[in-house]
Amino acid sequence: MRKLIVLLTIAILAFGASPVLAITLQNTFQVTGHLGVALSAGKCTSLAYPAMCPSADTCVCYTATRTSLHSATGGVVSIPPGTTKVAVSVDTTDATSRPGCRPAWGEIQYNQTGGGDSATIEFFASLCKPLTAVSPQTFSGGGALTNASLVVEGLPFSGVTGLGTATGTYSAAASGDNFILNLTAVIVP
Amino acid sequence: MNKIAIGFVVLLLALGATQALAVTTKVRYATITGTASGPATSQCSEGYANQCPTSTCSCVQVSGATVGNVVGQPSIAGTGTANLFLTFDDGAATVSAAGNCTPFFGVAELTTTRHGLASSETLNLNGVSCAPITTANSPILGGFGISKTPTPVNGGTGYGRISGFLDPSGSVSLKLHGPITE
Numbered sequence: 519m520r521k522l523i524v525l526l527t528i529a530i531l532a533f534g535a536s537p538v539l540a541i542t543l544q545n546t547f548q549v550t551g552h553l554g555v556a557l558s559a560g561k562c563t564s565l566a567y568p569a570m571c572p573s574a575d576t577c578v579c580y581t582a583t584r585t586s587l588h589s590a591t592g593g594v595v596s597i598p599p600g601t602t603k604v605a606v607s608v609d610t611t612d613a614t615s616r617p618g619c620r621p622a623w624g625e626i627q628y629n630q631t632g633g634g635d636s637a638t639i640e641f642f643a644s645l646c647k648p649l650t651a652v653s654p655q656t657f658s659g660g661g662a663l664t665n666a667s668l669v670v671e672g673l674p675f676s677g678v679t680g681l682g683t684a685t686g687t688y689s690a691a692a693s694g695d696n697f698i699l700n701l702t703a704v705i706v707p
Numbered sequence: 708m709n710k711i712a713i714g715f716v717v718l719l720l721a722l723g724a725t726q727a728l729a730v731t732t733k734v735r736y737a738t739i740t741g742t743a744s745g746p747a748t749s750q751c752s753e754g755y756a757n758q759c760p761t762s763t764c765s766c767v768q769v770s771g772a773t774v775g776n777v778v779g780q781p782s783i784a785g786t787g788t789a790n791l792f793l794t795f796d797d798g799a800a801t802v803s804a805a806g807n808c809t810p811f812f813g814v815a816e817l818t819t820t821r822h823g824l825a826s827s828e829t830l831n832l833n834g835v836s837c838a839p840i841t842t843a844n845s846p847i848l849g850g851f852g853i854s855k856t857p858t859p860v861n862g863g864t865g866y867g868r869i870s871g872f873l874d875p876s877g878s879v880s881l882k883l884h885g886p887i888t889e
Binding site for chain 2: 656660
């Protein structure tokens with residue numbers, strides 16, 4: 519079984535950034551773009567991993583659904599157009615301090631439009647308040663590509679898994695780039 | 708003339724004291740390095756580390772860790788020692804054939820000397836530790852905040868990010884930075 523160190527473009531695109539992609543074949547990818555999310559009270563319940571936000575705590579749910587994945591190709595992984603759903607439960611009770619960093623349980627699901635490609639990513643991150651007065655929120659975490667059917671270097675694979683770490687920033691700005699993701703990952707086709 | 712001189716000295720001392728006590732917020736840094744224990748098969752019992760969302764957790768301790776500074780950067784806590792307690796939520800690990808990423812909740816109990824004064828403060832931590840990705844080390848990423856309880860002694864307030872790693876021999880190296888008011 520061969521390990522390919524790639525930029526997990528799935529996650530990048532799955533996060534729904536309208537991408538100004540800067541993709542290379544190095545270990546780390548960076549994606550910038552605009553990520554629009556919806557916020558609701560209570561933890562996310564539609565996907566399994568975000569539902570882990572403790573019931574005894576106050577959680578909020580951030581969701582996003584994007585279909586603009588046609589540009590999500592790069593490196594050795596091909597991502598055809600499809601629909602990506604993102605759900606992140608943030609535990610507002612259990613911050614490290616106030617202000618501080620809050621634990622977040624997230625999941626990304628991608629399904630190809632009119633095809634069989636798919637991917638599921640589960641991740642845990644610490645979502646911190648801005649480090650300076652003029653900077654956005656930051657997140658630091660990691661997770662796994664738990665199951666995917668993808669085209670890698672032109673060949674279709676099923677049962678693809680992997681893991682990676684991510685850092686980035688996010689702001690609630692209504693326009694312009696409000697999302698930066700730096701991702702380092704290993705996948706196993 | 709003597710009264711003028713004395714008054715001037717008092718004024719200078721007062722100004723100096725004011726400056727020494729001035730509270731400022733700036734991005735400050737710290738390092739914590741030490742050797743981790745083997746995991747115990749239950750959550751840690753210390754403060755913020757005493758939580759296990761899935762009820763399947765393990766506890767890793769780093770006793771007598773070294774707290775240090777980052778050269779050229781303002782310091783969070785000065786220098787000294789720390790005891791770390793990290794509860795890994797194994798039930799929430801994200802699983803892949805390449806390895807897992809496991810969330811953790813922890814505390815770092817710092818006993819340091821800062822600006823010549825004894826200091827103690829507790830940091831609450833959360834984040835994730837993953838199987839090795841690009842090196843033989845397991846990366847650690849997350850966030851921290853200075854806990855209000857126990858009340859810091861000669862400590863600050865604030866929060867920030869954590870980055871670091873656990874190497875195959877059990878050595879832990881963490882770097883913290885964030886806006887700290889002190």
